[in-house]
Amino acid sequence: MQRIFSRPQALTGVPFHYCPGCPHGIVHRLVAECLDEQGVRERAVGIAPVGCAVFAYNYFNCDMIQAAHGRAPAVATGVKRSRPDAVVFTYQGDGDLAAIGTAEIIHAATRGERITVVFINNAIYGMTGGQMAPTTLVGQETTTTPRGRDASYHGHPVRIPEMLALLDGAAYVARVSVHAPGHVNRARRALRRAFEVQLSNQGFSLVEVVSSCPTNWGMTPVEALRWVEQHMLPYYRLGEFKVPGHGEA
Numbered sequence: 001m002q003r004i005f006s007r008p009q010a011l012t013g014v015p016f017h018y019c020p021g022c023p024h025g026i027v028h029r030l031v032a033e034c035l036d037e038q039g040v041r042e043r044a045v046g047i048a049p050v051g052c053a054v055f056a057y058n059y060f061n062c063d064m065i066q067a068a069h070g071r072a073p074a075v076a077t078g079v080k081r082s083r084p085d086a087v088v089f090t091y092q093g094d095g096d097l098a099a100i101g102t103a104e105i106i107h108a109a110t111r112g113e114r115i116t117v118v119f120i121n122n123a124i125y126g127m128t129g130g131q132m133a134p135t136t137l138v139g140q141e142t143t144t145t146p147r148g149r150d151a152s153y154h155g156h157p158v159r160i161p162e163m164l165a166l167l168d169g170a171a172y173v174a175r176v177s178v179h180a181p182g183h184v185n186r187a188r189r190a191l192r193r194a195f196e197v198q199l200s201n202q203g204f205s206l207v208e209v210v211s212s213c214p215t216n217w218g219m220t221p222v223e224a225l226r227w228v229e230q231h232m233l234p235y236y237r238l239g240e241f242k243v244p245g246h247g248e249a
């Protein structure tokens with residue numbers, strides 16, 4: 001019998017604790033597949049965030065460090081500078097990266113740190129009960145915006161890749177989604193490219209993955225994926241915003 005799928009070596013056998021239908025598990029697998037394909041698992045160092053992925057160190061079968069709130073890019077910087085041969089990635093949610101860690105991500109990108117950032121945008125603070133995040137859409141109901149996000153009061157949702165693509169130190173910046181199988185494959189390609197940019201010493205790379213949080217959105221997993229397509233993707237445009245040698249898209 002031909003085996004067409006098996007668990008990546010870069011994942012441990014520990015079952016994920018994520019809610020049914022949560023995309024964190026899919027994205028973990030894609031990252032692990034990239035590490036396997038590029039044969040870098042043994043020199044990979046992942047930095048886990050706060051948020052639902054706080055236990056990512058239980059799942060990735062490589063060296064892992066857990067960083068306090070939003071400081072993953074700063075920790076990754078230290079690891080990469082002290083061990084340039086390491087393949088260093090952070091795995092961060094929008095609360096972690098785009099709220100409390102805003103300064104860290106901007107300065108790591110502008111310094112051109114040779115790290116790869118995997119940014120999960122589910123438009124909400126998942127782990128702590130579904131509060132508004134910087135990426136919450138206008139009109140979106142959360143526990144702290146029960147009448148919907150009001151731009152005149154709460155401000156506008158932040159588009160991280162578009163912002164970072166403006167910085168000279170950023171080499172590869174893309175946004176993908178995992179709401180359908182074709183998109184999962186495109187997400188894998190973008191992540192692979194982001195790691196290639198690091199491996200060829202071209203600078204900072206970041207892939208935003210538009211995701212869902214069925215639990216805090218109060219939807220079934222399937223409804224949440226539809227909501228991603230209908231509401232998130234018109235605002236969070238998919239694509240590569242910066243690729244090495246081509247500048248900002």
Ligand SMILES: Cc1ncc(C[n+]2csc(CCOP(=O)(O)OP(=O)(O)O)c2C)c(N)n1
Pocket residue numbers: 050051052053069092093094095096097100120122124125126127128133213
């Ligand atoms: C200084 C500080 N602020 C906030 C928190 C609470 N906190 C921990 S995880 C988290 C939300 C993380 O959300 P996100 O990064 O979007 O990840 P998700 O859970 O959605 O995967 C918050 C607010 C904290 N522990 N410390």
Ligand code: SF4
Pocket residue numbers: 017018019021022023024052122126127212213214215216
């Ligand atoms: S709360 Fe949301 S982000 Fe967290 S594990 Fe559950 S579905 Fe995923």
